[in-house]
Amino acid sequence: MTDFEGLKALVTGGASGIGRATAELLSARGAQVTVLDLDPGAVTKPLLARRADVTDDTSVRTAVVAAADEMGGLDILVNNAGIGAQGTVEDNDDAQWQRVLDVNVLGVVRTSRAALPYLRGSRHAAVVNTCSIAATAGLPQRALYSASKGAVLSLTLAMAADHIHDGVRVNCVNPGTVDTPWVGRLLDAAADPAAERAALEARQPTGRLVTAEEVAAAIAYLASPAAGATTGTALAVDGGMQGLRLRPKETS
Numbered sequence: 001m002t003d004f005e006g007l008k009a010l011v012t013g014g015a016s017g018i019g020r021a022t023a024e025l026l027s028a029r030g031a032q033v034t035v036l037d038l039d040p041g042a043v044t045k046p047l048l049a050r051r052a053d054v055t056d057d058t059s060v061r062t063a064v065v066a067a068a069d070e071m072g073g074l075d076i077l078v079n080n081a082g083i084g085a086q087g088t089v090e091d092n093d094d095a096q097w098q099r100v101l102d103v104n105v106l107g108v109v110r111t112s113r114a115a116l117p118y119l120r121g122s123r124h125a126a127v128v129n130t131c132s133i134a135a136t137a138g139l140p141q142r143a144l145y146s147a148s149k150g151a152v153l154s155l156t157l158a159m160a161a162d163h164i165h166d167g168v169r170v171n172c173v174n175p176g177t178v179d180t181p182w183v184g185r186l187l188d189a190a191a192d193p194a195a196e197r198a199a200l201e202a203r204q205p206t207g208r209l210v211t212a213e214e215v216a217a218a219i220a221y222l223a224s225p226a227a228g229a230t231t232g233t234a235l236a237v238d239g240g241m242q243g244l245r246l247r248p249k250e251t252s
Contacts, residue, residue: 013081054107176238204239
C-alpha cells in the first residue's frame with residue numbers, strides 16, 4: 001500500500017513503542033518520515049531522525065525547521081511524545097505535575113505551533129495526537145496522567161476548530177493499556193508482575209493488552225487521505241474498554 005506516497009511526516013517520541021511503530025508504518029506506506037526523540041540513535045533508515053526535547057521550545061523549533069527543510073515540506077504531524085505517572089491526587093508533588101504537563105500537554109503545543117506554518121502549505125495536512133483511555137475513563141492511581149491526557153483531548157478538539165479553515169485536520173487516538181516498554185517497566189516494578197499484567201489484561205474486554213502496531217494503524221488511518229472528512233475525532237483503540245459493559249462469563 002502506497003497511500004502516503006509523496007507525503008512528509010513528523011513523529012515525536014518515535015524511537016520506541018507507539019511512535020516507532022507509527023513511523024515505520026507510515027514509511028512502509030510511502031511517506032518520508034522524520035522521527036523527533038530525545039534519543040534518536042536507535043532509529044534506522046529509511047527513517048530520518050533528529051534529536052528534540054519537547055519541553056524546550058528552541059529545541060523543537062530547530063528540529064521541526066530542519067526536518068521540514070530536509071524533507072521538502074511537512075504534511076503530517078504525529079504528536080506522540082509523552083511520559084506516564086502513577087498515584088492519586090495526593091501522591092505527586094508540584095514538580096511532578098509540572099513535568100508531566102510540560103511533556104504531555106505543552107509538548108503537543110510546542111510541536112504543533114512549530115509545524116503549523118508548514119502544514120498550512122500542504123495539500124493534505126493532518127495532525128494526530130496520542131491521547132489515552134485515561135482521558136475518558138476514571139482509572140485508579142492515574143490522577144496526574146489522566147489530567148494531562150484529558151487536556152490533550154480538549155486541545156485536540158480546540159485545534160480542530162481553530163485550523164479547519166487552514167485545511168488542517170486534527171484528531172487523536174485513545175489507546176487502552178498498550179504493551180510498550182513503559183508498561184513493561186511498570187510491570188517489572190510491581191510486587192507481582194504476573195498478577196499485575198493479568199489485571200491490566202482483564203480490564204480490557206478483549207482480555208489482552210493493545211499492541212503498538214494496532215495503535216499505529218489507527219494513527220495512520222486518521223493521518224491518511226482516506227480520512228479527509230474526519231476532524232475533531234477521538235478514536236478509541238482500547239479493546240472495547242471505553243464502550244463495552246460485558247456480563248461476567250458464565251462458568252459451567
